[in-house]
Amino acid sequence: MLELTDSVESGATIVHASGKLDTLTAKSFENYLKGHVETGSGPLLVDMEAIEYVSSFGLRSLLIIAKLMAPYGRKFILFSPNASVLEVLRVSGFLRIISVAESRDKALADTVATAGSGE
Numbered sequence: 001m002l003e004l005t006d007s008v009e010s011g012a013t014i015v016h017a018s019g020k021l022d023t024l025t026a027k028s029f030e031n032y033l034k035g036h037v038e039t040g041s042g043p044l045l046v047d048m049e050a051i052e053y054v055s056s057f058g059l060r061s062l063l064i065i066a067k068l069m070a071p072y073g074r075k076f077i078l079f080s081p082n083a084s085v086l087e088v089l090r091v092s093g094f095l096r097i098i099s100v101a102e103s104r105d106k107a108l109a110d111t112v113a114t115a116g117s118g119e
Helices: 027-041 057-072 082-092 104-118
Strands: 001-008 013-023 043-053 076-079 100-101
Touching: 001 027, 001 076, 013 057, 013 104, 027 043, 027 057, 043 057, 043 082, 057 076, 076 082, 076 104, 100 104
Parallel strands: 013 043, 043 076, 076 100
Antiparallel strands: 001 013
């Protein structure tokens, strides 16, 4: 099971995800984030701290969201992944495609630095 909740901080939408990002949950995760891509205007951050596992289906969903965000010039950042999830992102090459921060504070600092330089 995957649980998703939102918060907003410093103009960024933060999606707090908890559970497994796998075959059974990836599509609902993707649709949930697509809603934020379509209706939001600021950075989209995903709190990965409580994500226990990411399958190839989960990676696919992350890639789709990154591609949807790119034309808008909006930041898409994952933060606080555990060691095993970070390893999956590293081995799959996703660290070259999607920004990953070690903490919420670093992810937010990234969005503020980017916003400040783009205006």
